[in-house]
Amino acid sequence: DVKVTQSSRYLVKRTGEKVFLECVQDMDHENMFWYRQDPGLGLRLIYFSYDVKMKEKGDIPEGYSVSREKKERFSLILESASTNQTSMYLCASSNGGTVSQETQYFGPGTRLLVL
Amino acid sequence: QQPVQSPQAVILREGEDAVINCSSSKALYSVHWYRQKHGEAPVFLMILLKGGEQKGHEKISASFNEKKQQSSLYLTASQLSYSGTYFCGTELTYNTDKLIFGTGTRLQVFP
Numbered sequence: 001d002v003k004v005t006q007s008s009r010y011l012v013k014r015t016g017e018k019v020f021l022e023c024v025q026d027m028d029h030e031n032m033f034w035y036r037q038d039p040g041l042g043l044r045l046i047y048f049s050y051d052v053k054m055k056e057k058g059d060i061p062e063g064y065s066v067s068r069e070k071k072e073r074f075s076l077i078l079e080s081a082s083t084n085q086t087s088m089y090l091c092a093s094s095n096g097g098t099v100s101q102e103t104q105y106f107g108p109g110t111r112l113l114v115l
Numbered sequence: 116q117q118p119v120q121s122p123q124a125v126i127l128r129e130g131e132d133a134v135i136n137c138s139s140s141k142a143l144y145s146v147h148w149y150r151q152k153h154g155e156a157p158v159f160l161m162i163l164l165k166g167g168e169q170k171g172h173e174k175i176s177a178s179f180n181e182k183k184q185q186s187s188l189y190l191t192a193s194q195l196s197y198s199g200t201y202f203c204g205t206e207l208t209y210n211t212d213k214l215i216f217g218t219g220t221r222l223q224v225f226p
Contacts, residue, residue, distance in 0.1 A: 004156070035216070042117065042202060043157070043216035059116070059215070090156070103147065103159035104204075104214065 003027070004107035006091055012113045019078040021110050023091030030095060032074035033104065034058075034066065037088040049074055081114045088112075116141065118205050120217040127193050127224045135188040135220045137203030146179050146186040147204040147214060150197075157202060160188075193224045 007022035023032065033048040035058075045058030047066040055066050063085060067075045074093075078085055088111050092104040118139040125133050137146060145164045149157040163179035163186060174191045190197055200221045204214035 040123075040218060042120075042218040043204075044117075045213065045215070048213060056213075058213070103162070105159075106149075106156035108156050 004091055004093055004105050006089075006107040006110050008110050009108060010111050010113075012115065013078075013081050014115055015082060017078075017081050017114075019081050019112065019114075021076040021078075021089055021091075021112070023074045023076070023093075023107055024072055025074075025093040025105070026072065027093065027095070027105070028071065029093035029105075030071075031093060031104075032068065033092040033094075034064075034074065034076045035090045035092065036060070037090055037109070043090065046076065081112075083114050086112060086114045117215055118203055118217040120201075120203060120220045122220060123218070124221040125223070127222065129195060129224055129226055130192050131224075133190045133193060133222060135190075135201050135203075135222070137186045137188075137205070137217050139184040139205050141184065141205075141207055143179075143181060143184050143186075143205050144208055145206040146177075147206070148177055148186075148188050149202045149204065150199045151202065151219075152199040160201075190222070193222075195224050195226065198222055198224045 004025045013019050034046040035043040037043050044060050049055045049068045065077045088109050090109045091107040094104045118137050121136045147162050148160040151157040177188045179186045200219045202219050203217040
């Protein structure tokens with residue numbers, strides 16, 4: 001059974017703080033993704049990674065960076081949190097090859113509030 | 116670039132049917148459907164590949180019209196467990212490893 005875990009379910013931070021969101025998957029998946037979810041906007045891709053040390057920008061990468069030092073772990077970093085980054089953040093992983101052959105498995109999400 | 120889903124929200128009684136549509140302005144290679152229950156992670160339902168196939172999963176099925184760049188999700192004889200938000204994820208090109216998700220359709224089923 002695939003499991004994707006995220007370090008926190010809820011997080012409250014202050015404007016300007018550096019924020020780390022951690023995601024771990026236990027199925028040896030090649031691909032990992034970070035999305036943010038906002039009402040009426042659906043899921044929007046921030047960054048994704050095909051392999052260790054590799055990263056690709058998604059549709060809304062501004063204000064974010066990522067790190068993938070180990071295959072099972074993908075971190076999302078907010079260098080200087082701002083109130084417009086208040087959102088639900090979802091991590092997902094998939095088995096590589098082509099996404100069209102494989103589903104993405106999602107974590108439970110981290111609800112981040114920036115004050 | 117983000118696909119548009121319609122309707123934005125649906126309210127049903129148990130046993131009623133619903134159709135959720137996903138339209139893209141770009142040519143699609145595949146469409147993925149997910150359901151997310153309140154407070155939970157999105158869960159995969161099905162993939163439709165280019166070729167216009169239709170798929171079914173219990174009482175939930177979907178079609179993909181690549182010429183119209185549209186996919187529809189059909190829920191028949193809805194159950195309380197069908198409540199949640201439905202998302203389509205579109206893949207524009209083979210092997211991009213990247214999905215663009217729609218805006219979501221919230222479905223509520225009442226007894």
